[in-house]
Amino acid sequence: MTTSNVRGRVYLRQADGGIGGGVAGTRLTFVREGSGQIYEAATDAQGSYALVLPQARYYVRATHVDYEDYASVPGFVKATPPLQICNFFLRAPQITTALVVRHADRDGEADELSEAGTTRAKELRDILFRSGLTEIYASGALRAQATAAPLSEALRLATQTYGASGEVAQRVLTVHAGDLSLVVAHSNTATEVIASLGGTRLPANLAGFDNLFVVSRHGAQVHVLRLAYGDSSAAAPELAYPPQAMTLLLVGTGQGAGDAPERLRHAASRANISAIYTSGTHTAMVAPLAAALGKEPVSYDPAELLRLAENLVTDHAQETAVVSGTHQDLRELIRLLRGRGPVLGSTDTAHLLVLTRFASGEVRVVPLRL
Numbered sequence: 054m055t056t057s058n059v060r061g062r063v064y065l066r067q068a069d070g071g072i073g074g075g076v077a078g079t080r081l082t083f084v085r086e087g088s089g090q091i092y093e094a095a096t097d098a099q100g101s102y103a104l105v106l107p108q109a110r111y112y113v114r115a116t117h118v119d120y121e122d123y124a125s126v127p128g129f130v131k132a133t134p135p136l137q138i139c140n141f142f143l144r145a146p147q148i149t150t151a152l153v154v155r156h157a158d159r160d161g162e163a164d165e166l167s168e169a170g171t172t173r174a175k176e177l178r179d180i181l182f183r184s185g186l187t188e189i190y191a192s193g194a195l196r197a198q199a200t201a202a203p204l205s206e207a208l209r210l211a212t213q214t215y216g217a218s219g220e221v222a223q224r225v226l227t228v229h230a231g232d233l234s235l236v237v238a239h240s241n242t243a244t245e246v247i248a249s250l251g252g253t254r255l256p257a258n259l260a261g262f263d264n265l266f267v268v269s270r271h272g273a274q275v276h277v278l279r280l281a282y283g284d285s286s287a288a289a290p291e292l293a294y295p296p297q298a299m300t301l302l303l304v305g306t307g308q309g310a311g312d313a314p315e316r317l318r319h320a321a322s323r324a325n326i327s328a329i330y331t332s333g334t335h336t337a338m339v340a341p342l343a344a345a346l347g348k349e350p351v352s353y354d355p356a357e358l359l360r361l362a363e364n365l366v367t368d369h370a371q372e373t374a375v376v377s378g379t380h381q382d383l384r385e386l387i388r389l390l391r392g393r394g395p396v397l398g399s400t401d402t403a404h405l406l407v408l409t410r411f412a413s414g415e416v417r418v419v420p421l422r423l
Contacts, residue, residue, distance in 0.1 A: 059083075059130075059137045060103040063096050063115055066144040075100020076117060076143055083111040084209045086129060091209050106132035114187055114210075115141045121231035122187040126208070127420075128396040146231025148409065148417040151222075151250055152181065153236045153266040155243050155259050156197040158286070164195045169284070171199075173262060176283040178203035180265075180422050181235065183395070188229050189213065190221050191237035200237045218242050222249030226270065233419060244292070251275035253294055261286030264323075267419065269298065271411045276300070278373065278407065279323045296371040300324070301390075303376050303383045303406035304423075307337025310402040316423040317375075318342040320405060327372040330361070338377045355382050362389040370412065392416035 063081070065073030079096040083106060092111075094102040111130050115123040120143035130139045154177065158170035166174060181204055189205050189212045191197040201212045215221035218238070225234050238246050240259045243266070248254040250268050252275045263286040267278040277294035302321055307314050318341040329339050329350045336343075336350055343350050353361045355378065365374060376386065383406065384394040392408055395418060405421040 058104075058134060059106050059132050059139055060101070061139040061141070062100045063102070063117075063141045063143060064100060065120070066142040068145070072142070076120065079115050079117045079120075079141075079143065081141075082114040082116075082209075083130075084113075086110040086112065089206075089209050108132055108134065112208075113139070113141070115143060116187055116232075117143055118228060119146075120144060121146055122185075122229075122233070124185040124187055124233075126185065127183040127398070144231075147271065147415045148411070149226060149230050149270045150233045150409075150417055150419060151225050151236055151246075151268045152184070152186075152234070152419075153238060153243055153246050153268055154200070154282075155240055155262055155264060156191075156194065156200040156237055157283075158262045159196050166196055166199045170196070170262070173283045174200045175203050178207050180282050182207055183420050183422060185233050185420065186210070186235055187232050188225075188234040189237075190215050190224070190234060192216075192239060192242070194239070197237045197239065201235070204235070218245035219249045222246055225250065247277060247294075252277045255292050255294070257292055263319075265320075267407055267409070269409045269411075269417060271298070271413065271415055274298065274411055276409060276411070278409070279325075280320050280407075281323055282320060285319060296325075296373070297411070299366065299369050299371060299410045300373040301365065301369075301376055301386075301406075301408040301410075302326075302373065303378070303386070303404075303408060304338050305383075305402045305404060306332070306335035306377055306379060307339070308335070308402065310338060313403040313423045314338050314341045316403070317405065318345050320423060321375060322346075324373050327369060327374055329375045329377075330365075331377045332379065332382055335377055335379075339375055342375065350377075355379070358382060358385050359389055362386055366390070366410070387416075387418055390416055392418045394418070395420040 063079040083092040113125040157173035160167040191201040265280040274297040276298035331350045380397045387394045403423045407419040
């Protein structure tokens with residue numbers, strides 16, 4: 054009989070931060086780094102599991118219909134002899150988030166992607182790989198399926214096909230309550246999906262292919278943030294979604310970031326930015342965006358992050374602001390705002406952390422890349 058070399062439990066994370074009992078019926082997926090080979094387990098009545106894994110590093114997903122899903126990406130666990138204990142924590146659903154995009158650039162009127170569309174689909178994969186997605190939906194059109202395919206393959210996460218906009222929205226809000234999902238739609242259905250999720254109904258036809266909507270729902274409140282990704286596409290119509298929460302776009306200082314400052318300018322150009330904050334003289338990352346918006350960055354003292362956090366909540370309760378800072382500053386700011394900080398590597402200079410905070414104080418951080 055082979056002895057398991059990776060075991061542990063899945064616990065309930067209580068609202069006050071404490072640890073509750075084990076969560077039975079949690080599905081665990083270990084994706085081996087490099088090969089993408091998948092190993093799966095389910096927790097027993099006590100929330101325990103055990104697996105035999107080859108010695109390697111693994112990305113992990115823990116999913117349960119009654120709790121927020123967990124995804125370790127970009128972090129990982131190591132299967133090392135003789136035994137590795139890996140515990141995971143789930144909590145009751147608070148904020149449900151869907152990332153809504155139109156399919157990538159198509160080849161004329163054909164139901165397939167152009168060369169530019171194939172490139173954009175790969176960019177979507179790179180931007181969302183570390184976000185913590187646990188569900189991917191696309192319409193049955195080939196161009197929508199092809200847009201999701203690179204990310205689906207990278208995460209070893211099957212793309213689920215949907216029909217009507219209301220159908221996929223209902224699944225996101227029920228089956229995936231508290232989770233983070235991707236929905237690949239069309240020029241004439243993307244805003245329908247957002248409306249079905251509870252957002253304001255705006256009868257717009259998206260002319261471009263580069264829109265990325267972050268739709269966050271907490272109770273009856275639905276907040277929509279409009280970003281852009283990849284190369285600039287055709288001009289899109291104005292979409293004035295009324296804000297329901299505070300959004301912070303947290304980015305690095307720009308040192309060694311390559312073309313990330315220009316990508317930030319494009320990514321945030323439609324986000325209705327109200328203010329830009331930088332630590333000291335670290336303005337490289339936000340300079341192109343500030344110039345494009347005609348806004349002067351506001352300097353903050355890294356030693357006064359509590360004051361910054363308080364000012365952000367007071368001054369931008371239902372606005373979007375950009376904050377540039379070191380890894381340490383951003384992690385501490387997230388902690389002060391009661392969010393859960395993502396993994397940031399020492400060489401990670403092109404991150405875009407989307408922090409959404411509702412009036413209740415509930416916070417979600419979605420780690421993206423520029």
